[in-house]
Amino acid sequence: MSSANARARLTEQDVRDLTGRYNQRLFRMARAIVGQDADAEDVVQEAWVRALGSLDQFRGDAAFGTWLTRILINEAYGRVRSRKPNVDFTADAEPAIRAHILKFPAASSRPDPETTVANDQTRRILERAIDALPEPFRVIFVARVVEEMSVDETAALLGLKPETVKTRLHRARAKLRAALEAEMSSSASAAFQFDGARCERLTEAVLARLNLSV
Secondary structure: OOHHHHHHHOOHHHHHHHHHHHHHHHHHHHHHHHOOHHHHHHHHHHHHHHHHOOHHHOOOOOOHHHHHHHHHHHHHHHHHHHHOOOOOOOOOOOOOOOOOOOOOOOOOOOOOHHHHHHHHHHHHHHHHHHHOOOHHHHHHHHHHHHOOOOHHHHHHHHOOOHHHHHHHHHHHHHHHHHHHHHHHHHOHHHOOOOOHHHHHHHHHHHHHHOOOOO
16 A cells, blocks of 8 residues: 555554654653754654654554654664764763653642742753763653663663663663762752742741731
């Protein structure tokens, strides 16, 4: 069956359902490789066009998400190679590209301003630490920890041995831990702040208990 016929069977809702299900994984993986939001979005778009345009080539040997992610990874590395033809993706390569943005759910549906600021600061610290990881470790970290892929799936997607995935993840975690410890130690004096709206709420509560509130 031709790819044109395969595309013809897709409805707008089909595409919306698929992109809604897989876009986050695709963007995270693309962002880990190409290093910029705009480039990552371009890569995701191109991966979808390539995948949906060649659905007749999907044989079901792997899960659809795995097949799709493999297309995305190939497209992302192709984008990087086109920018730096001699880029080296060995384990010892220094990062020529930057990484991924982690999304952290809010602790409640309506966090107070201090919580929002604290979450944003934590996210930025983690992003900087992940950005500093060498590319081979960064991609493994995103796949295994952020996207929670299995060792075997990660190995298959990246063309690595499972043992290599485990080793790089271990090294990524060690590097990340060291970076976070260094970052956190310099910010320790700002810990356990109690000001702003929380401080004001406490003050108002004490005043009310003392019958001193206006």
